Amino acid sequence: MRRRLDIAASIVVTPELLFLDEPTTGLDPRSRNEVWDIVRAMVAGGTTVLLTTQYLEEADQLADRITVIDRGRVITEGTSAELKASVGSGTLVVRVMDRADRPAARAVLARELGVEVREEIDPSALTANVAGSAGVTRALTALENDGITLAQFSLGQPTLDEVFLSITGHTAEDEDEEAAA
Structure with missing residues (x-):
C-alpha cells in the first residue's frame, strides 16, 4: 500500500518529468500491471519518465530507451530491440x-x-x-x-535478462557477493 500511495502522490498533478525508482518493488502482479498502465498513460499524455529498475521485464515493458549500468558505469544503451539484437x-x-x-x-x-x-x-x-x-x-x-x-x-528472442548476462558476463547476484567479500 505504501508503494501505491507513493506513486499516487507523484501523479496527483501531471508532471513534465517524473522520476520513478523501483516503482513496483513489493507489489503483487495485479498491482504491478496497474502501475505499468499508469506509467504508459502518463507517457502517452506527454510526461517524460525516468525509471530505475532491476526488473528487466519492467524495463522491457515500459522503456523506450534502456541504459545498462554495471558497477556504476554505463555499459550500453539502446531500445529493447537493439539490445536484444546485440546478443545476436x-x-x-x-x-x-x-x-x-x-x-x-x-x-x-x-x-x-x-x-x-x-x-x-x-x-x-x-x-x-x-x-x-x-x-x-x-x-x-x-x-x-x-x-x-x-x-x-x-x-x-532473448530476454533482457539474457542480454544483461551476455553484456556484463555475470549476474547481479555475482556483483552483490563480490561487494560483500
Missing part, C-alpha cells in the same frame, strides 16, 4: 513427442543449424541459439523428413 541470437526450443527420439532430433538440429544443441531437464526438450529463422525452417523440415514428431516448438 534467438532461441529455438523443441519438444519431441517420443523421448526416445531426442538423441536423433539433437543430431538433426545440430547438423542443420550448425550450433550446439542442449538437452534440457525435460527429457523431451532440446534448446539451441539461432541467428535467424531460415535455418530453423530447414531444421524443422529435416526433423519431419526423418520421421521425428514434435509435441511443441517455439522460436523466441
Whole structure:
C-alpha cells in the first residue's frame, strides 16, 4: 500500500518529468500491471519518465530507451530491440513427442543449424541459439523428413535478462557477493 500511495502522490498533478525508482518493488502482479498502465498513460499524455529498475521485464515493458549500468558505469544503451539484437541470437526450443527420439532430433538440429544443441531437464526438450529463422525452417523440415514428431516448438528472442548476462558476463547476484567479500 505504501508503494501505491507513493506513486499516487507523484501523479496527483501531471508532471513534465517524473522520476520513478523501483516503482513496483513489493507489489503483487495485479498491482504491478496497474502501475505499468499508469506509467504508459502518463507517457502517452506527454510526461517524460525516468525509471530505475532491476526488473528487466519492467524495463522491457515500459522503456523506450534502456541504459545498462554495471558497477556504476554505463555499459550500453539502446531500445529493447537493439539490445536484444546485440546478443545476436534467438532461441529455438523443441519438444519431441517420443523421448526416445531426442538423441536423433539433437543430431538433426545440430547438423542443420550448425550450433550446439542442449538437452534440457525435460527429457523431451532440446534448446539451441539461432541467428535467424531460415535455418530453423530447414531444421524443422529435416526433423519431419526423418520421421521425428514434435509435441511443441517455439522460436523466441532473448530476454533482457539474457542480454544483461551476455553484456556484463555475470549476474547481479555475482556483483552483490563480490561487494560483500
